[in-house]
Amino acid sequence: MAKELFAGQRKNKYRIVISKNAISKKNLAPLLKNHNKTLLISDDGVPSKIVREVAAVCKPSTKVFKIILKHGEQAKSVQNFQKILNFLADNNFDRTDLIVAVGGGVVGDISGFVASSYLRGIQFIQIPTTLLAQVDSSVGGKTAINIVAGKNLVGAFYNPKGVIIDTTVLNSLPNREFKAGLAEVIKYAFIQNKSLFSLLKKYTKKILLKDQKIIEEIIFLSLQTKAMIVTKDEKENGIRAILNFGHTFGHAIEAHGKYKKILHGEAVAKGMKVASKISYLENLISEKEHKEVIALLQNFEFDLSLEQYKYRELKPYIFRDKKIKAGKLNLVLLNKLSNAVVTNSFDTKSLQKGLQD
Numbered sequence: 001m002a003k004e005l006f007a008g009q010r011k012n013k014y015r016i017v018i019s020k021n022a023i024s025k026k027n028l029a030p031l032l033k034n035h036n037k038t039l040l041i042s043d044d045g046v047p048s049k050i051v052r053e054v055a056a057v058c059k060p061s062t063k064v065f066k067i068i069l070k071h072g073e074q075a076k077s078v079q080n081f082q083k084i085l086n087f088l089a090d091n092n093f094d095r096t097d098l099i100v101a102v103g104g105g106v107v108g109d110i111s112g113f114v115a116s117s118y119l120r121g122i123q124f125i126q127i128p129t130t131l132l133a134q135v136d137s138s139v140g141g142k143t144a145i146n147i148v149a150g151k152n153l154v155g156a157f158y159n160p161k162g163v164i165i166d167t168t169v170l171n172s173l174p175n176r177e178f179k180a181g182l183a184e185v186i187k188y189a190f191i192q193n194k195s196l197f198s199l200l201k202k203y204t205k206k207i208l209l210k211d212q213k214i215i216e217e218i219i220f221l222s223l224q225t226k227a228m229i230v231t232k233d234e235k236e237n238g239i240r241a242i243l244n245f246g247h248t249f250g251h252a253i254e255a256h257g258k259y260k261k262i263l264h265g266e267a268v269a270k271g272m273k274v275a276s277k278i279s280y281l282e283n284l285i286s287e288k289e290h291k292e293v294i295a296l297l298q299n300f301e302f303d304l305s306l307e308q309y310k311y312r313e314l315k316p317y318i319f320r321d322k323k324i325k326a327g328k329l330n331l332v333l334l335n336k337l338s339n340a341v342v343t344n345s346f347d348t349k350s351l352q353k354g355l356q357d
Ligand code: GLY
Pocket: 136, 137, 139, 140, 142, 240, 243, 244
């Protein structure tokens, strides 16, 4: 059974549909009406069958153009941004036309940023094809590209017109990527969603075996939390920061490996271990609760070793975090399970101790 959720406020409210075979006329037709042209943006890491399927569904109602980027983080470049804008202008796209992003977070981020800036904004739809993008980046309106100084330093908050989450596309996702995506699912259980926590504990094996029904349920519960938080705080002035649980350390670990050694979700799993340990050291959670966090991550077979990361090597990255405000590092910690808080009042020694295995 298809599940649906809504995110965004008033005029910027959008529908998120989650089901197997969600890439269908039924789901797309209402989003396509009134658009003459559609630019479909994807990359060569996305199975071409999925791109063809989306194009076929869009076709009779709109004229379909395609841009297939080279896959990888490098695709979120200023050059590609400019290339897509020129393509839109050369093909006379106007404000009534549409962009459809079919891919993971990279495709969604650059497509959304193009949509936010071309003619000061045209509409776009997200069709995420990785678990990570389905449970995180496709919802919430964060769009971005990278510049030499860093990742995601240029972007906009710009909500899509709709999000279509087709769980069948996960069947062709490499296992390592699927598992890395589960880190973000687990994150929602730690920061807010108790029902998701129970489900993850109960159905670990089934989830790892990609049981369709239970996957649909965990995506729904993840997005229930995400949609609620991003609707309350669209521009990250407050509560939205809790979505970054484990990310300060995760980003530092990714940057330390030059974004080549470890996937985002794998780094976030290690980062959640660190953030949980600091929460315990700061007496916000008990030892038993901290052990529960570690046990869940281990049951999902995450490599939680930290031995190759020295505090002094990670420190520069930790202190370059976007959550620094007025020179103070804000951390997302757990204050009980399924209850995250943002705080800048912690003993800095805990940072170092948190990174010890
Ligand atoms: N991925 C964190 C956020 O959307 O705010």
